[in-house]
Amino acid sequence: MEKMTNIFVYGTLKRGQPNHTVMTCYKHGKAVFKGMGKTVEKYPLVIAEEANIPFLLNIPGTGRRIIGEIYSVDDSMLQFLDDFEGCPNWYQRTSQGIEILEWDGTDDSPEERPAVKSIITCFLYSTTCYQPHWLQLPYHKCYDTFGNHGLPYLKHRDIN
Numbered sequence: 685m686e687k688m689t690n691i692f693v694y695g696t697l698k699r700g701q702p703n704h705t706v707m708t709c710y711k712h713g714k715a716v717f718k719g720m721g722k723t724v725e726k727y728p729l730v731i732a733e734e735a736n737i738p739f740l741l742n743i744p745g746t747g748r749r750i751i752g753e754i755y756s757v758d759d760s761m762l763q764f765l766d767d768f769e770g771c772p773n774w775y776q777r778t779s780q781g782i783e784i785l786e787w788d789g790t791d792d793s794p795e796e797r798p799a800v801k802s803i804i805t806c807f808l809y810s811t812t813c814y815q816p817h818w819l820q821l822p823y824h825k826c827y828d829t830f831g832n833h834g835l836p837y838l839k840h841r842d843i844n
Contacts, residue, residue, distance in 0.1 A: 686758050687713075691765065692721060692782050692806040694729065694752030695738035695827045702829055702837050706768060711738070713761030714781035718754040723802060730821040735831065736740045736835040738827040741818065742776065742810040748825040754782060754806060756789075763811075777808040782806045 696703035699717070707715045728747035729740050740750060753778070757765070769775040781803045789797060798804055829837040 688756040690806040692808040712764040714758040719787040720785040721782040723750045735838045740810040747823040751826040769809045
């Protein structure tokens with residue numbers, strides 16, 4: 685049985701977001717959607733840079749509890765995601781407590797299914813590499829590129 689790791693995504697990798705195809709591309713490895721969760725700690729989630737990138741700033745206790753998706757990924761996908769996220773230089777992968785909001789792990793055995801409101805440990809990508817003025821940007825609790833913030837994510841080819 686292959687080793688799988690829980691990962692929490694809160695930005696462009698979520699379903700319906702611009703980079704979600706990365707999670708579904710079998711050549712990168714395996715990623716299985718498990719459910720929805722919310723960080724136990726509060727963090728600032730801001731939209732910054734020319735490309736309107738969602739950044740989770742690694743400042744626990746500041747901001748909001750962040751809502752996102754939980755995936756179970758194999759080692760190949762985890763390595764791909766590290767590269768995709770520019771880890772460890774741009775983002776850092778850390779282990780965090782995530783409260784289960786809903787669980788969809790239909791392939792889990794009954795003893796593997798966590799209860800709603802229980803807390804599991806997941807990796808997430810946050811950054812300590814941010815501009816000081818980002819702390820003055822609005823803090824979001826749930827990212828959507830199409831949200832009413834008016835800052836759609838721009839892939840590199842979309843930037844002039």
